[in-house]
Amino acid sequence: MIIKSLELKNYRNYDELSMNFASGTNLLYGDNAQGKTNILESIYLSATTKSHRGNKDRELIKFEENEAHIRIHFEKQGIDHQLDMHLKKNKAKGVAIDRIPIRRSSDLLGQIPVILFSPEDLKIVKSGPSERRKFLDIELSQMERLYLYQLTNYNKILVQRNNLLKQIRFQNNLIETLEAWDIQLVKYGSEVIKYREKFIEHLGEACQKIHNKLTGGKEKILLEYDRDVGYDSYLTELAKKRQKDLKYSTTTVGPHRDDISFIVNGIDIRKYGSQGQQRTAALSLKLAQIQLMREVMKESPILLLDDVLSELDSNRKTYLLESIKDTQTIITCTGLDEFISKHLPIQRMFQIKAGKIVKEN
Numbered sequence: 064m065i066i067k068s069l070e071l072k073n074y075r076n077y078d079e080l081s082m083n084f085a086s087g088t089n090l091l092y093g094d095n096a097q098g099k100t101n102i103l104e105s106i107y108l109s110a111t112t113k114s115h116r117g118n119k120d121r122e123l124i125k126f127e128e129n130e131a132h133i134r135i136h137f138e139k140q141g142i143d144h145q146l147d148m149h150l151k152k153n154k155a156k157g158v159a160i161d162r163i164p165i166r167r168s169s170d171l172l173g174q175i176p177v178i179l180f181s182p183e184d185l186k187i188v189k190s191g192p193s194e195r196r197k198f199l200d201i202e203l204s205q206m207e208r209l210y211l212y213q214l215t216n217y218n219k220i221l222v223q224r225n226n227l228l229k230q231i232r233f234q235n236n237l238i239e240t241l242e243a244w245d246i247q248l249v250k251y252g253s254e255v256i257k258y259r260e261k262f263i264e265h266l267g268e269a270c271q272k273i274h275n276k277l278t279g280g281k282e283k284i285l286l287e288y289d290r291d292v293g294y295d296s297y298l299t300e301l302a303k304k305r306q307k308d309l310k311y312s313t314t315t316v317g318p319h320r321d322d323i324s325f326i327v328n329g330i331d332i333r334k335y336g337s338q339g340q341q342r343t344a345a346l347s348l349k350l351a352q353i354q355l356m357r358e359v360m361k362e363s364p365i366l367l368l369d370d371v372l373s374e375l376d377s378n379r380k381t382y383l384l385e386s387i388k389d390t391q392t393i394i395t396c397t398g399l400d401e402f403i404s405k406h407l408p409i410q411r412m413f414q415i416k417a418g419k420i421v422k423e424n
Contacts, residue, residue, distance in 0.1 A: 064176060064362040065391045066106065067143075070134040073125040074150075075101040076418035084393065085410035091395045093415040099395040102415070103179065103367045105133050106393070109148050110175040110365075111201055112156075112168040115183075121152045137175055140362065146174065172204045172211060176356055176364040180349045180371050187348070188333055188341040192322040199323070202352060203262050206359045210258040217251035221314055224248055229312045238309075245301050248317065253294035255318045262355075263288040263323065269351035277343050277382055284327050284344060291320035346379055350386050366392040373397070 071080040076098045091099045104123075107115050114123060124131040131150040136143065149157040158165050160174060187194055204211040224244045231237045267286035274284040292300045297317075304316045325332050325344045332340045356364045366387055372380050373396065388408075399412070414422035 064140075064365065065138050066175070066365055066393075067136045067138060069102065069106065070132075071102075071105055072132040073128040074105055074131040074133060075123060075125060077101065077125070078418065080418070080420070082413060082420060082423075083411075084391070086391055087410040088387075088408060089391075089393045090399075090409045090412045091393065091415055092397065092399055092412065094397060097415045098418045099415045100369050101418075103369050103393060103395060106135065106175075106365065107177055107179050107367060109133055109135055109146055110171065110177040111205070112171055115179050115181065120150045120156055124150055124152060135175065139174075144174075146171075169204075169211060169215065173206070173208065173360075176205050176360055176362070177367060178202075178349065178352055178356065178364045179367040179369065181369040182371060182374050184349065185342050185345045185371070185374055188325050188336070188344050192320070195323045196319070196321060199259055199262065199321075202356075203258060205364075206356060207258060210255070213251050213254040213258065217248070217255050217318070220244060220247045220251060221317070221319060225313050228308055228314070231309060232312060241305070245298065248314070249294075249297045249301065252317050253297055256290060256292075256294045256297075256321075259318065259321065260288050260290075266348070266351050266355055269354045270347045273350045273354075273386075274343065274347035277347060277379065282327050282340070282343075284325065284347060286348075287324040287326060289322040289324055291318065292316050342375065343379065346375070346383060350383070353387070353390060363390045366390050368392060368394040370395050370397070 065086045066084050068081070068083045071077045074080075080102070082102075091102060093099055104114055104116060107113075108123070129152050133146075133148040133150075135146045137146065138144070144161055147157075147159045147162070151157070156168060158168055158171060160171075165171070187198060200214060204214065224241075227237060227241060227244060231241070263286055270286055271284055274282060300316050301314075307315050325336070325341075327336060327340055327344065330336065332344060336344070353364060353366065372383075372394070375383065412422075412424040413420050
């Protein structure tokens with residue numbers, strides 16, 4: 064799996080951009096706020112339907128323009144493909160693969176498997192549970208189409224149940240319809256839990272081996288899936304919490320409240336770990352993610368490293384770069400000194416300045 068080229072029009076600070084990528088390591092360098100991250104964002108958006116920075120579509124369109132366009136040529140299992148995405152200020156985005164429009168943006172997931180590693184991801188261990196659930200959902204949805212189906216339906220039912228809980232406060236007779244929604248919520252929620260359990264189990268195994276090497280065998284890491292409720296007791300727990308749900312007009316039990324624990328040498332490093340431990344765990348997690356995606360999808364994902372090397376010490380940096388030799392990687396950084404001094408293998412370099420490529424090697 065490789066991305067061959069990227070074209071942008073009216074995207075963020077780019078009027079027009081056209082660039083061809085090497086199959087190995089590609090480096091985007093230049094001062095801060097020149098548009099390097101925007102390039103990675105456009106690739107991530109095309110692969111996952113969402114900006115990793117949480118922006119809405121209209122905020123990605125160049126100022127005073129009404130539309131933006133992204134085009135990616137990529138090769139998958141030896142076959143060339145083209146992905147086009149139109150972003151519009153007041154309408155839903157339009158997407159086509161090989162010039163054939165797709166009905167739902169979610170159908171993009173898995174077409175271009177990507178893993179993004181940014182300084183924000185180094186905080187995933189100490190961030191709130193919602194960030195870890197977001198990580199779970201994005202990675203699983205790329206690898207398992209059925210998971211995306213179950214999750215989408217679960218979220219729809221959850222919204223509808225919460226709306227019903229609000230209505231019951233004013234129309235008490237509607238309480239009789241709540242049980243039907245509970246059954247549907249449990250049906251899809253149980254499948255979400257099962258997929259997540261399996262994913263964390265396999266991810267944890269890969270993470271342990273990588274973390275052991277990163278720490279020279281000094282630390283042992285365990286990934287634990289903190290279920291809010293088990294699928295065996297889900298319906299029972301939902302019934303127990305009904306009065307609480309009615310009181311607060313929201314669903315207080317289910318996989319929308321799940322979390323992941325990172326236990327290092329018996330200590331929960333989300334709360335009690337040092338910054339170094341948290342960063343090492345986050346790096347182990349990302350590298351395990353690459354390994355697992357290769358195993359499940361039978362191809363390497365595209366790796367996007369957004370100025371993350373500056374956040375890692377020399378040993379972690381070297382281990383990361385050694386681990387991704389067989390993966391197409393696009394890296395952003397501010398300078399070239401470290402890459403030159405360490406003779407790190409870079410196949411193609413682009414200097415970015417004010418939304419333009421000013422130099423290419």
